[in-house]
Amino acid sequence: MTSSTTGPAAIDARGVVKSFGSVHAVRGVDLRVQPGEIVAFLGPNGAGKTTTIDMILGLTNPDSGSIEVFGHNPRGAVARGLVSAVLQTGGLLKDLTVRETVELTASLFAEKRPVDEALERAGIRNLANRRVGLCSGGEQQRLRFAMALVSDPALLILDEPTTGMDVEARRSFWSAIRADAARARTVMFATHYLEEADEYADRIVLMRGGEIVADGPTSEIKNLVSGRVVHATLRDADLAALASLPGVESVETAGERVPIRTSDSDALARHLLTTTDARDVEITAQNLESVFLTLTADDAAPTLKEAVR
Incomplete structure (x- = not known):
């Protein structure tokens, strides 16, 4: 997908630092994502990905540095419906139907897309009258996707969106994401399934130890490891x-x-x-898994991002 350089960046993070007691979760992260990009946000457990995503969504504040989303502070961008997220867990009431859940979400926004359109784009319109508690894990993730789409966000953030899905459900979910991204939406996703990053991302951002250690087009990231x-x-x-x-x-x-x-x-x-x-x-x-293992190893070079950015 082609990104745009006019107007404010979708995400503009500068010198972001976040600690929890003695744990330094994020160490001076600089990240700029242009509108229309599809970015895979990768790293091992404890790399700082989820903390960074939480700050982009305004769920927590950086200790120092700054984050803007389309020129607004993160909470302001969320309040304006500019950014939505599909997270791993939480946020679903089991006794409501799928349609009622999306309608409840839609009621929070002054400007929104029709509920049926969000259900259709998430591939669950046929489940509209099913109670959430009777939906499978994959169906509930698609419901979270519909909830995220109803505000028609300019930025969609996905945090491990296909965890718990079987292969067919993952393929179907990404087909829906790809179709929606074709509408020029900015998509940033964190995943442990490296083949998803390889297949669907225009750009890969790789974190290790709270720092970005590689950032660039997927093909160039693969070339960082020789052989x-x-x-x-x-x-x-x-x-x-x-x-x-x-x-x-x-x-x-x-x-x-x-x-x-x-x-x-x-x-x-x-x-x-x-x-x-x-x-x-x-x-x-070398495949993306080889690159991932090399760049996130304990003895890897402190930073390789300048090699591709």
Whole structure:
């Protein structure tokens, strides 16, 4: 999706710091998201993602630094209906129907979209008369999505939106999100499912230890970690011998399939094809999971964001 540089940023965070007692949750975060961007907000548990999201939503205030959402303070932006969120838990009354829940949410806003439209865009119009307590976890997440859409927000924040969903429910949910994002809405989402970030985000922001350690287009983030992965089918592979080859960084096994991370994929492929019984040799780039594990490791460089921003 194409972002716009005119007008105020969707999110403009500068020097944001937040601590809880002796725990430094967020350490000087600078983050600028332009209208129309789809941003994946990634990091391991305790990285500071949820605390940062809470501050963007005005649920808590930074100890220092500033945050603006479309030129307003976060609470002002929420009050104007400019930003909505789909959070992991909470906020649902089990005895109300799906429609009644969205109608109750809509009553909080002076300007809103029709309830039926929000239900349709969330893919749950057929569940309108079902009581919330009888909805599955995935259906309740779609209900939260409809609640977020009813104010027609310019910024939609999703915090682990597909937790607890099966594969089909996740695919269906993201199809609805993608269709809605096509309306030029800004979307920022936190997820532990890295394939979701890889498939749906224009840009990835990666946090570790309360700091942003990488920020850029998905393709460029992947290029931060050098090397390739060579996959081969090799029966009774000598893992120690493979690990000792020049350039090899790690060797794993998955049955007869052996993935090998290396800085010299061409030399490794020649070795496998000429001196072993390897077949079905395939060379691939590092995936997002490899990058995530490398950049969030305890011994990773303090910051790599300047490499892509």
